[in-house]
Every structure is written in C-alpha cells, then in structure tokens.
C-alpha cells in the first residue's frame with residue numbers, strides 16, 4: 196500500500212503540487228491531467244527523485260525516507276524523457292539497469308530475457324537504441340522499469356509521441372502487468388487508460404480534482420465516457 200500524505204511542492208514561487216493525499220493498493224491507476232498539471236512532479240516525488248516541500252510518503256504504513264534502499268528495491272520507474280543510451284543495444288541498456296538494481300549475475304540473463312519477451316523486443320535486442328522507433332524505445336523503457344519484478348511501477352507518459360498502433364501495444368503491455376503490483380501511469384490521453392485503469396486520478400494545476408473508477412466519474416459528471424468527464428473538467432483550458 197502506497198500512501199501520499201499532504202504532499203505539496205513549490206518551485207520557488209510556483210506551486211506545482213498543492214496538498215495531495217492519496218491511497219493506492221494493488222492495481223492500475225491512471226494519473227490524468229493536461230500538460231503542467233503536476234503529474235511528473237508527483238511521480239518524481241513518489242520515486243524519491245524529488246523532495247516534497249511538505250508532506251510524507253508511506254509504504255505499508257512506514258515512511259519511505261526510513262525505508263531507504265528497501266523502498267528503492269521495490270520500485271520501478273520509467274521517466275518521461277527518454278534519457279537513453281543511444282549507442283547501447285537494448286540488451287546492454289537493460290543489463291546496465293539490472294546491475295544498478297542489484298540483480299545478481301546468475302539471474303541476470305534470464306531476467307533480461309523475461310522483460311524483453313514481455314515487451315516483445317527479443318529480436319531487436321542486439322540493435323542499438325539509436326535505431327529504434329519511439330514505440331520501441333518506450334517498450335525498452337517499460338522493460339527496464341519491471342526488471343526485478345518491483346511492487347510499485349511508475350510510468351510517466353509511456354505513450355507520449357507514439358502512433359495509434361504503438362499506443363495500443365503499450366496499453367496492452369501495461370494491462371497485462373501482474374496484478375500484485377501498484378502501477379501508476381500518467382497521461383493526458385484518456386483512451387490510454389480508460390479501459391485498463393481500476394481508478395482514475397484527475398489532476399489539475401497541482402490539485403487532485405477527483406479519484407474514482409470510470410463509472411463513478413461518469414455518473415458524477417453526468418458524462419457518457421471518460422473523454423466527456425475530461426472535457427467537463429479541463430475543457431475550458
């Protein structure tokens with residue numbers, strides 16, 4: 196169980212997150228909001244890459260600050276920008292990440308093959324990342340996030356810049372991630388998460404506007420689908 200307690204983040208005068216509280220148990224969650232809403236800031240705080248100005252994060256009731264490396268070892272993260280090693284092959288990049296994650300030499304090859312198979316990148320794994328399409332890069336980014344079978348997987352806009360076919364493929368891969376995890380996926384595209392997320396977290400200018408499943412949201416906003424909910428909340432922007 197992941198718990199965010201009154202998280203706020205200020206960048207100088209700019210309030211990027213304003214008193215965000217959330218409780219997440221196993222399942223897929225969609226973090227939905229327009230550009231600048233605070234999605235990446237929230238994800239960077241959850242992953243420990245950014246300190247909140249206020250508030251705490253707890254894992255199973257314990258502050259993650261105190262859990263230290265125990266928390267990091269149950270975490271998988273695919274950041275928004277593709278800071279990947281273009282001259283590495285996909286396989287070499289994954290073994291680099293696996294080493295950073297402390298995967299043992301003896302299980303390294305099996306684990307890398309497992310995640311490559313999962314994202315359907317075995318055949319291209321020895322080619323340089325620089326030769327990959329955007330969708331292939333995203334698939335390798337997801338593969339590295341699930342090395343070591345983490346309990347908490349954070350995917351920041353995994354479908355950004357992809358064509359419709361690739362979006363569907365990524366969505367299917369995320370939907371099939373095992374259900375004994377917390378999976379948090381950010382996007383500003385409703386169709387990425389509408390059919391796969393157990394709950395949608397709607398975020399607008401640093402505030403959680405709503406947090407519920409799609410049916411509840413549709414009823415509440417008198418909307419026919421999530422797109423309609425989104426337009427009612429963010430339409431004026």
Ligand code: ADP
Pocket residue numbers: 206209210211228229230231232233234235236237
């Ligand atoms: P999203 O991921 O939803 O597009 P971000 O979390 O990247 O949103 O940004 C939230 C807000 O915080 C935006 O207004 C953005 O301009 C601002 N912001 C993000 N990072 C910084 C930074 N390093 N310094 C100042 N402002 C920032």
Ligand code: MG
Pocket residue numbers: 234235236275351352
């Ligand atoms: Mg972002």
